[in-house]
Amino acid sequence: MKKILEVKNLEVSFDTYAGEVQAVRDVSFDLYEGETLAIVGESGSGKSVTAKSLIRLNPEPPARYKAGEILLHGENILDKKEKEMQKIRGSKIGMIFQDPMTSLNPTMTVGKQIMEALMKHQKVAKSEARKVALEMLRMVQIPNPEKRFDEYPHQFSGGMRQRVMIAIALVCNPQILIADEPTTALDVTIQAQILDLMKNLQEKIKTSIILITHDLGVVAHSAQRIIVMYGGKIVESGTTDQIFYKSRHPYTWGLLNSVPRLDIHKEDGRLDSIEGTPPDLFAPPQGCPFADRCEYAMEICRKKMPPQFETGENHHSACWLNHEFAPKVENPTQIAKKLQKEEVQMREQ
Numbered sequence: 001m002k003k004i005l006e007v008k009n010l011e012v013s014f015d016t017y018a019g020e021v022q023a024v025r026d027v028s029f030d031l032y033e034g035e036t037l038a039i040v041g042e043s044g045s046g047k048s049v050t051a052k053s054l055i056r057l058n059p060e061p062p063a064r065y066k067a068g069e070i071l072l073h074g075e076n077i078l079d080k081k082e083k084e085m086q087k088i089r090g091s092k093i094g095m096i097f098q099d100p101m102t103s104l105n106p107t108m109t110v111g112k113q114i115m116e117a118l119m120k121h122q123k124v125a126k127s128e129a130r131k132v133a134l135e136m137l138r139m140v141q142i143p144n145p146e147k148r149f150d151e152y153p154h155q156f157s158g159g160m161r162q163r164v165m166i167a168i169a170l171v172c173n174p175q176i177l178i179a180d181e182p183t184t185a186l187d188v189t190i191q192a193q194i195l196d197l198m199k200n201l202q203e204k205i206k207t208s209i210i211l212i213t214h215d216l217g218v219v220a221h222s223a224q225r226i227i228v229m230y231g232g233k234i235v236e237s238g239t240t241d242q243i244f245y246k247s248r249h250p251y252t253w254g255l256l257n258s259v260p261r262l263d264i265h266k267e268d269g270r271l272d273s274i275e276g277t278p279p280d281l282f283a284p285p286q287g288c289p290f291a292d293r294c295e296y297a298m299e300i301c302r303k304k305m306p307p308q309f310e311t312g313e314n315h316h317s318a319c320w321l322n323h324e325f326a327p328k329v330e331n332p333t334q335i336a337k338k339l340q341k342e343e344v345q346m347r348e349q
């Protein structure tokens with residue numbers, strides 16, 4: 001697969017009255033043509049700041065790109081002037097946000113908003129733009145698109161508004177679509193519909209998707225690769241199967257344990273949560289950012305930042321447990337699964 005975006009050693013800080021918030025620290029990853037890459041982590045992990053950096057949507061100041069490169073087809077986004085960025089936003093990289101109500105213009109019909117996005121980036125006549133906008137509404141499965149074209153965002157349900165946002169983001173056929181928590185404000189059935197819609201559209205128009213979410217459950221059927229972020233750093237990355245079934249990082253194990261699963265029965269019926277709070281990014285720890293919340297933390301964890309250990313083909317984990325001399329610890333989710341399987345087998349004998 002062809003690489004279309006390369007993020008290299010990205011460092012983003014916010015200068016505030018209270019000091020410097022080191023929101024993104026030494027983040028590197030690639031995006032390939034036609035793939036869906038999920039960036040997962042809890043609030044404050046740096047995932048949204050990383051995503052917004054890709055189209056320079058973090059307000060500067062207070063945001064400051066301290067180091068690194070974001071290469072789109074070899075050109076560094078961080079060197080671009082605002083005018084150049086305006087051309088890239090929408091035409092090469094589209095973005096959809098969590099809450100479509102605050103992203104859509106409440107005073108303009110949805111049809112006009114789609115037309116406006118198209119006419120801003122491409123020289124098309126009004127009549128042609130209307131035709132394309134109607135086609136987009138059809139493509140995102142808005143029922144009765146001719147009628148809904150002239151309606152306002154408040155006349156649409158939450159799920160329908162998110163479909164309109166997808167139509168606006170995709171109308172110029174961007175090579176990359178960044179979806180920042182696109183389903184968080186929606187109920188579960190609508191969530192699934194929106195994710196399916198994005199998947200179908202991706203197959204049709206071959207856009208690469210970067211899906212930002214705090215919920216690993218959301219990405220299970222949508223993403224081919226997953227990056228797990230914590231404390232402004234990438235703590236684990238790999239294919240969806242590697243992250244779900246062969247994870248080598250205790251933070252990922254915590255995230256996996258907090259996803260409701262049909263294959264693991266818990267006696268008390270409760271989901272696990274990760275105790276404690278994320279690290280203070282005004283003064284990030286010198287060692288592993290997860291050390292204060294990690295039940296496996298060792299002396300070295302607090303002293304030295306773990307490197308990205310290669311734990312499989314294109315699978316990396318920044319955890320000292322992967323060092324050859326570290327104690328052998330297994331993902332508790334996998335242990336629970338094994339025990340349950342053994343129990344079922346014993347009962348059947």
Ligand code: SF4
Nearest residue numbers: 288291294301319320
């Ligand atoms: Fe836990 Fe240490 Fe691994 Fe960090 S490096 S996740 S503290 S075991």
